[in-house]
Amino acid sequence: xxxxxxxxxxxxxxxxxxxxxxxxxxxxxxxxxxxxxxxxxxxxxxxxxxxxxxxxxxxxxxxxxxxxxxxxxxxxxxxxxxxxxxxxxxxxxxxxxxxxxxxxxxxxxxxxxxxxxxxxxxxxxxxxxxxxxxxxxxxxxxxxxxxxxxxxxxxxxxxxxxxxxxxxxxxxxxxxxxxxxxxxxxxxxxxxxxxxxxxxxxxxxxxxxxxxxxxxxxxxxxx
Ligand SMILES: Nc1ncnc2c1ncn2[C@@H]1O[C@H](COP(=O)(O)OP(=O)(O)O)[C@@H](O)[C@H]1O
Ligand SMILES: Cc1cn([C@H]2C[C@H](O)[C@@H](COP(=O)(O)O)O2)c(=O)[nH]c1=O
Numbered sequence: 001x002x003x004x005x006x007x008x009x010x011x012x013x014x015x016x017x018x019x020x021x022x023x024x025x026x027x028x029x030x031x032x033x034x035x036x037x038x039x040x041x042x043x044x045x046x047x048x049x050x051x052x053x054x055x056x057x058x059x060x061x062x063x064x065x066x067x068x069x070x071x072x073x074x075x076x077x078x079x080x081x082x083x084x085x086x087x088x089x090x091x092x093x094x095x096x097x098x099x100x101x102x103x104x105x106x107x108x109x110x111x112x113x114x115x116x117x118x119x120x121x122x123x124x125x126x127x128x129x130x131x132x133x134x135x136x137x138x139x140x141x142x143x144x145x146x147x148x149x150x151x152x153x154x155x156x157x158x159x160x161x162x163x164x165x166x167x168x169x170x171x172x173x174x175x176x177x178x179x180x181x182x183x184x185x186x187x188x189x190x191x192x193x194x195x196x197x198x199x200x201x202x203x204x205x206x207x208x209x210x211x212x213x214x215x216x217x218x219x220x221x222x223x
Contacts, residue, residue: 002103004110006130009140010199015113017049019086031081038090047086066098088114091126100133119157146201147211154205163208
């Protein structure tokens, strides 16, 4: 039987790096993988790790049936031993069910990587379904630290320098500041805002204290 595994952790903990390493190690032994992604930060159909590695991937759309992607490989005469999915939090619950079906029905190992909770600290629907269905749950080992030095587990969304608690669930952006188009529900006047995410411990996530912001975040603040 194939296994469905979910490796999860906050932004910047090394999930994409691990996804690329797992793919590399399997491929090196002659196993054939199907590498999938939904909404990579680069905007391209690829897995990109901040450590500098990237790999082409197949973009999973809102209505994609992931079983169909495997069938397409078979139709091209290619076998599929394993599937890697990065940004798996963005999958729909139905797509996670399809991955479980691939593991059980055609014995494909499925490795999913993603964040568990959104900027409100609520589980993404795709991540919630993975917690329900996966054979194995693995928190990614590399600790991301809050500015205070405690382990960070919460992904705060910072819009124009402030932690926000309302807005669309999906706003693709980095831990570095970038200009992102936002919907009218997220902002009243502008359709564009500077957005970044910052990983915080629970106390500072709850208080919204971003600490002494460094030049790294493109802002100046005296402490
Ligand atoms: N220059 C660097 N030297 C060493 N490690 C780095 C460097 N840049 C990034 N990293 C590592 O890469 C991690 C982010 O990896 P990435 O796979 O992009 O994370 P995720 O997919 O979880 O957001 C950082 O936590 C850090 O450990
Ligand atoms: C918390 C949160 C994150 N996102 C987006 C931001 C990034 O594009 C990805 C996470 O990428 P990483 O590889 O883990 O760094 O998710 C979002 O859309 N909504 C959120 O609430």
